Structures are given as structure tokens and as C-alpha cells.
Amino acid sequence: MEVAVERPTPVKEEKRADAKPEMAAIGSATSALPIVFESFASTQSDAAGIKQEERTLEAAKAEMGEVREENERLKTMLSRIVSQYQSLHTHFLDVVKVHEQAASYKAANKLPATPAPAPAAAAAEDADDLVSLSLGTRPNGGPRRKGHERSSSSSGGTAADEGHQLSLGLGIARGGGMAASADDDKASGASAAPGTGGVLNLSSDSSSGADDAAKPAAASPPGTARKSPSAGEGADDEVQQQAKKARVSVRVKCDTPTMPDGCQWRKYGQKISKGNPCPRAYYRCTVAPQCPVRKQVQRCAEDTTILITTYEGQHNHQLPPAATAMASTTSAAAAMLTSGSTTSSSSASLAAHGHHLPFAAAAGMFGPTTMVSTAASCPTITLDLTAPAAPPHSLMHSSPYAAGYESKAVPAAWSNGYMAYGGAHPSYYAKSSPAPLGHLFGGGVSSRPEQLYAAAQSYLQRASSLCGGGHGGAVAPPAAVTDTLAKAITSDPSFQSALAAAITTVMGRGGAAAAQK
């Protein structure tokens, strides 16, 4: 609710940040001119000097005219940007409404059939107005997982007792104030898309632990075939597919076989994928039975010290404290991705495999830490923690990915994750002392989920603001939304801080907390 008021503020500030310096410079230039001329005139006495002075004056006047025109143009541009922001911000809120509605609908339908962990999550939603975005779910996965159910049953109980852990994803942001008009939306959103089972039926199977038997009856909205393409509502299906496939890929320098993210994983497969001699390992979450979250772990072909971890799906259970940070971060990224990339297109080819080609270098407009691939109806957002982050104000000068890659430097903002998150960003470069990412992991910082949530919220706000900002012209086309989101993620130090906090937290306590692999 606060967000409705707060959100525009950072946006406008950010938008103005581009124009302000120029206008300030213009203002100072115009005010300084008379002074210069005055002192200049007082020191010139001969006729030639006066003529020269007049010529200079003429030139200066002409320059002032140009500057005024430029000033006017900038003002016009600024007002246009603001108006565009407002319209697109409205659109973004609509998207948020859709997600929220789907989540609340899902919760309402799933409650009776869910085992222990789910009611807790539902209660949390009631209390904090959480929205559970379910990503990367597997429609037909339920009935097939006997082994998984058996193997994970032992650990599920402990997870349920973790207590006070929040659900993932947008719920975090919403609980923290993301929900601009959320309370109203819950009611209005339900009526916005009646009878369709929700515009976003984000996986009926994701928030319940009793998927196998109860899924068709209890999980699916009445009359809505879970998988059948004949269910009509083509747009809904498309959105659903997008949500299902959303992935968040994290690149880190890591010596261990997998990145300890606090969750418990069970390896269920390994494959040699084409184009990379390093095998790709497949893990699924075993914290709770039927948790739909999977992750793929693969070493980068170019640099085997880089570990690429791709998360897919959303946890349907409460997480160990050590796992909440990373999970919320990736979930927020995935949520932004899905909300912004309902139309996939152009930029896909730039990141054909999601991992190898950095958008920063390819497109020249993204920061080095984030890239988005909308390829093949499988949108993937890659968070590159192997390269230094560009300061937000120098986004346009984002350095080539390779530079940071080779230097192995880590932005100071990351190592100062929590401090950077309050709005004060001491520095963004650690140029003086290139530090392997591993240095971050010894911090042993305690888990501070609330800060991460707030950071995620800020990140989402920033992202929404950029959605509204456009790029100095017409309203951004759908294909550009993904780009803007990537920009938002890249440029938002809060989000980077959240990532840093996630990894620092997890790795710091990872040794003890995560006996997973």
C-alpha cells in the first residue's frame, strides 16, 4: 500500500537522474556567462578588443539560445517520460494484479487438500497478503514420482518445522509493501477474469504437497483442464506456459560441485549436453515432498571454475533460513521475468543458450550481471555473479562482460550486500583489490530475509519504473519489456545486494546449514 505512493518516487528520481545533470549544467552555464563577459569587458580597452568581445558575445548569445532550446527539449522529454511511466506503470500494476489473483485463486482451491506445510503458507498469505508465484511447474510430473516421494519424505518433516519462514517469490515483495493496492486488487482481480480459472493458473501443483491424487480434483479450477490445449483461453495458456518455463540462472565462481544455496537437493540425473563437455546435473528439491523446484548445475565450458546453476519452479514449502535468501532472489527475478515477457521475441537469439553469450557484450545495453533470454518459450534470466556490477548511473557505459570475467573482481556492493541495501551504496567497484567470489563466502553473516524482501521489493519497483520509462520515445513494445526488465535488474543495486546477501548468507553458513549437494 505504501508502495503505491512510494513506487513513483524512485522512478521519477531515476528518470530525472538522466536529465538533471544536463539541465543543471545548462543552468550553471547560462548563469556563469554574464560573469565571464563582465570580467572580460573590463580588461579590454582597445577597439580591436571590443570587436572581438562583441563577436564573442554574439557567439555566446547564439550558444545560449541553443542551450535554451536544448533545455526545452529536455523538459519536454522529461514530461513525456513521466507520462509514459505513468501509463506503463498502470499496465504493470495490472500484471501484478493478474499474478496476485492467480495466487489467491490457487490458494483458495488448494487449501483443503494440502498437507502440513501448505496451510502454513496459506496462513502466511492471509496474514501478509503474500502472492505465491509458481514457476516452472511440471504438469504431468505428479503421478510419476514415487521414488522422489519416498526419498524426500524423511526430510520433509523437518522442513515443515522450520517455522516463521516466508513463502517465496513475489510474496516477499508483496508482503514488504509491494502490494500497491493489493487489498483492493484481491477483490477486484477475482472478478477481472471470472470463470477462466484465473488468468494465471500458476500451477495448481506447486503449492500443494498432495499433488498426486488430489491434483485433478482439488487443484484445478472446475472445468479447467490442466494441460489440455483444448481448454480454450489461448492467451491464458500462453501466459501459463511462460510461467511454467521461467528460469533463473546464476553464474558464480565456485569450486564445489554445486552452489550451496541452503536447500536440500537430490540428484536425479546427469547429462552431457551439446556444446559443453561438462556434464549437466539435475537436482530436485527434497526439502518437502512434491516440491516442484528443480535446478540444473553445469560448469561453464569456457571457464570451468564458473558454476552455472539454473533454478526452475517455486518451492511449495517453507524453507530453511539459509535457503530463503537465494530462493527469494531467484524467485523475484523469475517473477519479473514472467510478468514482463509474456511476448517472447527478438532478443532471444542473443542468448541462444542462456549462459554463454552475455547480453552486456552482445546488446551493449545491459549491465554485466544480468541477461534475459526469451528463447524458445523458455525465458531465462541469468544473474552473472562473476563479473563486476556497473554502477547504476553508468549503465550506458557498461563494460564488456569479458573484462570483469577475466579480472575476477567482485563489486564491493556485493560484499557489502546488507549495507548497500539501505540505499547507501558506498562503492560499486573493487578495482583496487580484485577478489575472487570465494571471499564473499566466508562472511558468516546471519540471515536477514526481511532485508532481502525489501531489496526485492525495491528491485521490483525499479523494474516497474523502467517499464514505464521506455527509451526516450514511443511506448515500449512488448518485446522490449524484457529488455527493460533486464536493465532494471542490472541497474538496481538493491537487487544486486539481495543477490550478494543471498550468496553470502548461504555460503557463510552453508557449511553447517546445508548438508545438501
Next chain:
DNA sequence: CGCATTTGACCGGCGC
């Protein structure tokens, strides 16, 4: 003995 990992087989999607 129970559990996790390994690894070959299987399946479905997609491109040709």
C-alpha cells in the same frame, strides 16, 4: 540396511 548417487534407457519436443 537404508539412502544417495550413478548411469543407461526412455520419452517428448522440435527441427529438418
Next chain:
DNA sequence: GCGCCGGTCAAATGCG
């Protein structure tokens, strides 16, 4: 229709 490829399954194996 066929083959390729990514993803998953499940029997075999290893480990504590």
C-alpha cells in the same frame, strides 16, 4: 517421418 537433443526415470551401484 525421422533423428537429435534435453530432460527424466529407475535399476544398479556405492557409501555410511
